[in-house]
Amino acid sequence: MAAMEQSLIEQYKDVYVFAQQVDNEISPIAFELLGKAKDLANDLNEKVVAVLVGHNVKELAAQLGAYGADKVIVVDDKELEVYRTEPYTHALASVINEFKPEIMLVGATAIGRDLGPRVSARVQTGLTADCTSLEIGDFPLNPMPGKEQKHNQLLMTRPAFGGNTIATIACPDNRPQMATVRPGVMQKIEPIADAKPEVVEYNPGFTPDNKYVEILDIVKNVSDVVDIQDAKILVSGGRGVGTPENFKMLEELAEVVGGTVSCSRAVVDAGWKPQDLQVGQTGKTVRPQVYFAIGISGAIQHVAGMEESDLIIAINKDEDAPIFDVADYGIVGDLNKIVPLLTEEIKKALAAK
Amino acid sequence: MKIIVCIKQVPDTAGGVKFNPDGTLDRAAMLTIMNPDDKAGLEAALRLKDQYGAEVTVVTMGLPKAGDALREALAMGADNAVLVTDRCLGGADTWATSSTVAAAIRELGDYDLIITGRQAIDGDTAQVGPQISEHLDIPVISYARKIEIEDGAVKVQRQYDDRYHVVKAQMPCLVTCLAEINEPRYMTPGGIFDACEAEIKTMSRADLKTLDDSNMGLAGSPTKIAKASDKVRKGAGEKITLDTEEAVSYLLGKMTEKHVCGL
Numbered sequence: 001m002a003a004m005e006q007s008l009i010e011q012y013k014d015v016y017v018f019a020q021q022v023d024n025e026i027s028p029i030a031f032e033l034l035g036k037a038k039d040l041a042n043d044l045n046e047k048v049v050a051v052l053v054g055h056n057v058k059e060l061a062a063q064l065g066a067y068g069a070d071k072v073i074v075v076d077d078k079e080l081e082v083y084r085t086e087p088y089t090h091a092l093a094s095v096i097n098e099f100k101p102e103i104m105l106v107g108a109t110a111i112g113r114d115l116g117p118r119v120s121a122r123v124q125t126g127l128t129a130d131c132t133s134l135e136i137g138d139f140p141l142n143p144m145p146g147k148e149q150k151h152n153q154l155l156m157t158r159p160a161f162g163g164n165t166i167a168t169i170a171c172p173d174n175r176p177q178m179a180t181v182r183p184g185v186m187q188k189i190e191p192i193a194d195a196k197p198e199v200v201e202y203n204p205g206f207t208p209d210n211k212y213v214e215i216l217d218i219v220k221n222v223s224d225v226v227d228i229q230d231a232k233i234l235v236s237g238g239r240g241v242g243t244p245e246n247f248k249m250l251e252e253l254a255e256v257v258g259g260t261v262s263c264s265r266a267v268v269d270a271g272w273k274p275q276d277l278q279v280g281q282t283g284k285t286v287r288p289q290v291y292f293a294i295g296i297s298g299a300i301q302h303v304a305g306m307e308e309s310d311l312i313i314a315i316n317k318d319e320d321a322p323i324f325d326v327a328d329y330g331i332v333g334d335l336n337k338i339v340p341l342l343t344e345e346i347k348k349a350l351a352a353k
Numbered sequence: 354m355k356i357i358v359c360i361k362q363v364p365d366t367a368g369g370v371k372f373n374p375d376g377t378l379d380r381a382a383m384l385t386i387m388n389p390d391d392k393a394g395l396e397a398a399l400r401l402k403d404q405y406g407a408e409v410t411v412v413t414m415g416l417p418k419a420g421d422a423l424r425e426a427l428a429m430g431a432d433n434a435v436l437v438t439d440r441c442l443g444g445a446d447t448w449a450t451s452s453t454v455a456a457a458i459r460e461l462g463d464y465d466l467i468i469t470g471r472q473a474i475d476g477d478t479a480q481v482g483p484q485i486s487e488h489l490d491i492p493v494i495s496y497a498r499k500i501e502i503e504d505g506a507v508k509v510q511r512q513y514d515d516r517y518h519v520v521k522a523q524m525p526c527l528v529t530c531l532a533e534i535n536e537p538r539y540m541t542p543g544g545i546f547d548a549c550e551a552e553i554k555t556m557s558r559a560d561l562k563t564l565d566d567s568n569m570g571l572a573g574s575p576t577k578i579a580k581a582s583d584k585v586r587k588g589a590g591e592k593i594t595l596d597t598e599e600a601v602s603y604l605l606g607k608m609t610e611k612h613v614c615g616l
Contacts, residue, residue, distance in 0.1 A: 001448055001575040002567045022513075082518070085483070085493055110513045114495040117447065117480035121487035126448060126575030129478035141579050155579055161364075161475050168580040210523045211492040216508070217519035233614060257614040268533070275533070276515060281477060282532075290613050301474075311613055312590075313604065319594065328590035329604055337597045345605050349616055 003173035012175035015041040016101035019050040029107030031188035034068040043136040053091045055081040065197030072197045079206040086211035093122040094204035101176045108180035116180045126171035127178045132185050133157035139170040184229040184285045233259030233290045239266035240295025253343045264296045280305035295335050298323025354407040356398045359469040360391040362422040387422045390470025394530035396537040397500050398468050399430045408432050427548035428540035439558040444571030451484030456564035467527040482529035492522045495529045
């Protein structure tokens with residue numbers, strides 16, 4: 001990609017967040033991104049701008065203000081009622097071309113991981129995927145002879161290779177600097193009472209063409225389970241649980257401790273549990289207060305999704321299982337005996353309080 | 354119907370990751386495999402071929418040894434294989450990779466459907482598929498859990514976090530595939546035999562007429578690596594190897610000490 005002229009780069013200002021909404025309800029990732037955007041904007045002495053795309057969504061702008069947006073750009077059109085790649089790409093790319101953000105953050109959700117690459121290719125800039133840390137700094141990190149060191153660059157850090165390595169990436173010569181950010185990693189701020197963000201409406205015009213796909217049906221998962229990313233305590237099972245029926249033990253433990261059941265990829269692949277309960281690189285990143293890893297060997301892809309948990313308790317019969325390398329407490333033994341007894345003992349202890 | 358499947362050869366992480374004494378990944382000691390999502394994409398293409406009739410062409414960009422992944426694809430039932438390889442294409446980020454693969458696809462002529470995996474297990478970006486579609490100015494449907502052909506259009510179940518959409522797109526179109534979509538078939542002995550004999554078409558920089566120099570390789574990549582390091586992990590905690598009752602009581606004590614789970 002050809003580098004942008006410096007004079008053009010300087011026209012790009014402010015930290016923008018794609019405020020994802022589904023069914024006209026703002027997704028938690030939008031608030032998380034606003035929290036991070038506020039830090040970045042403070043460092044740059046710039047503003048936080050949320051881009052709200054949808055139909056009849058204007059009234060959601062106040063919520064975005066409460067979580068840190070100084071300004072909300074609303075793109076409202078009938079074509080944007082339900083997420084489709086093309087009209088949303090057109091909306092966000094048009095906002096970028098019109099308003100020239102310095103930084104554009106998008107959630108690494110099933111929507112953002114489709115929208116981000118398409119938008120970045122359209123506006124011709126780089127995109128760093130699934131970031132877990134963002135900060136402002138210099139590129140290159142240290143001065144190098146014969147190479148200009150640029151300041152106030154967005155340094156985007158992400159795990160690669162299934163979590164084995166970690167890379168910090170910059171986009172020094174093009175704007176905006178774009179990143180998708182893993183849900184559950186950034187912290188939202190305490191809502192600001194009486195926030196009054198500036199609201200700007202913008203509609204670039206939508207003309208359906210062959211890229212506007214047709215939605216024939218929408219099938220929601222019929223489950224009333226809590227989003228595992230919101231759970232304070234997760235009781236997570238792996239292949240070692242043995243059978244789908246054995247998950248009953250985990251459910252009982254979860255009930256006693258007020259937690260939620262989640263699982264590893266092997267369990268999803270086996271068809272025992274739905275994908276929305278999957279923790280790990282190809283599932284969700286979680287950081288609960290307590291994470292029980294039961295019958296989970298701890299493949300690197302799984303660990304990448306849960307190692308930030310405050311307290312990790314592993315139960316596994318294989319004492320060489322890699323899960324013990326990240327567990328705070330690891331019990332080597334038969335989960336079929338340990339889990340029911342642990343459930344019983346916790347129940348007793350709680351009753352005695 | 355002409356289907357193009359984009360695949361990537363990746364190091365195998367499932368069989369355990371191997372490290373050098375200094376803690377870096379020992380890539381040389383790790384086997385390479387066809388990226389799992391891409392293999393599912395290939396299987397999806399082969400099923401469309403079985404059902405509706407299609408010519409399936411697999412394309413990969415990589416080192417010459419990526420030809421092994423193409424031979425595997427041929428042995429599974431792909432009709433043609435194309436290896437895009439040139440030293441000057443190396444070090445590409447997703448923009449440069451997608452620009453290069455899109456340029457290769459343009460050279461292949463007409464197609465109805467392009468299938469890619471959702472993401473590769475080494476980079477995990479999920480960006481190259483959607484970016485290829487943007488370069489080719491065709492619709493994209495990501496995260497497919499089912500692909501069918503209906504009245505000359507492609508009908509896909511597109512997975513989201515808590516739902517799926519049934520989406521219909523006119524062809525040509527690009528679909529990115531989840532590994533969960535199917536169980537890829539094994540190579541057949543006859544297929545392996547034929548694949549050894551089959552010719553793999555090789556494309557180098559000079560063949561990619563629509564690719565601009567500024568959009569390829571390391572220099573054509575807008576994202577630059579500032580730093581790469583091995584992940585620092587927190588150390589292992591306590592491993593408890595006691596009898597069941599003792600172990601549970603020990604753990605309960607620790608949980609009570611830390612005031613977790615309401616204890």
